[in-house]
């Protein structure tokens with residue numbers, strides 16, 4: 361018995377090494393592996409790898425390798441990723457009135473976002489398949505991550521970016537690592553359509569989260585948190601939600617951890633969208649009957665997505681964990697970001713959705729004061745400097761002070 365690809369709609373099975381991103385019935389595909397494999401792993405195996413010097417053991421993704429993508433170690437393309445910290449801040453606990461609050465900082469990955477966890481697995485799978493040209497559509501972080509892993513593996517990255525809609529920091533990363541950057545007239549959703557067509561017609565390997573191996577890698581965000589919490593699941597895990605790759609991965613990670621008895625309690629997943637890019641939140645309100653795509657518009661460019669491709673998987677996560685979907689305004693996002701930055705954590709705008717969402721869910725008491733909560737921070741503070749500077753200025757939180765160069769002008773600044 362081994363791994364295979366399984367359609368989440370009709371159950372059709374495909375070989376694990378078939379290059380495919382959807383079923384003949386158009387359903388999404390997921391990697392499925394025998395329960396015995398998961399049962400043969402667990403806290404003892406994973407904890408024993410923590411002190412190892414082996415490259416795969418040291419990665420926060422490949423430490424869980426048999427449950428992520430069981431390939432020969434020679435095919436593993438790793439930097440290593442993961443190994444991100446879990447922070448607590450009493451000021452932030454007070455701000456949202458939540459006693460047990462921690463932040464998982466995925467901005468500490470090699471290219472500055474959680475995308476590396478999925479990308480190391482997708483590019484490793486590409487290596488196993490002998491594919492050397494990869495492509496993605498991206499609001500920025502996926503392209504930065506792909507560019508990095510393509511450079512590491514000596515392949516070519518093609519990134520499709522919506523023109524004028526990604527931050528310069530992310531674009532400069534993709535260009536610097538050597539990716540071919542294609543600016544597409546239109547939004548992310550249009551870029552996504554085009555890259556799917558390019559993958560189909562030109563045989564390029566697609567590494568968006570539609571690729572089931574991306575989702576496998578991103579499961580490790582959850583397992584990493586569980587390991588850091590000594591395998592005691594928190595009550596809630598809150599995540600920003602755009603294309604819904606993470607939301608999808610989190611549900612699978614929890615299902616597998618419970619099935620294999622690594623944990624007994626299921627954490628609930630709360631997915632938070634920006635109110636200007638909220639198709640998933642709207643669908644949740646209507647019991648997930650359908651997904652109505654929107655034209656997305658938010659300051660949180662990483663989640664400016666109107667037609668999320670992983671909707672069918674993500675809705676399962678919310679249903680199976682008894683979770684929820686909430687939305688927050690740009691103003692609430694920037695306020696939460698300001699609090700995270702000032703309290704020595706720091707993140708990019710989209711990441712602050714998780715804290716902004718928690719604040720709202722505490723205010724209406726959906727989440728209780730005594731619940732244990734982990735907020736995911738998806739990207740690094742340096743990812744979107746334009747938005748950071750603008751928001752500090754607009755809200756008169758902080759600005760550059762001019763000086764005529766005299767010591768007097770400096771002395772006046774001392775409190």
Ligand SMILES: *Cc1c(COP(=O)(O)O)cnc(C)c1O
Pocket residue numbers: 473475501502569600601602603604605606607662663708710711738739
């Ligand atoms: C990609 C990204 C998201 C959205 O994640 P999905 O898995 O697409 O929902 C959120 N924040 C940041 C910083 C991202 O790069």
Ligand SMILES: [Zn+2]
Pocket residue numbers: 367368369370371372383384385386387
């Ligand atoms: Zn199918």
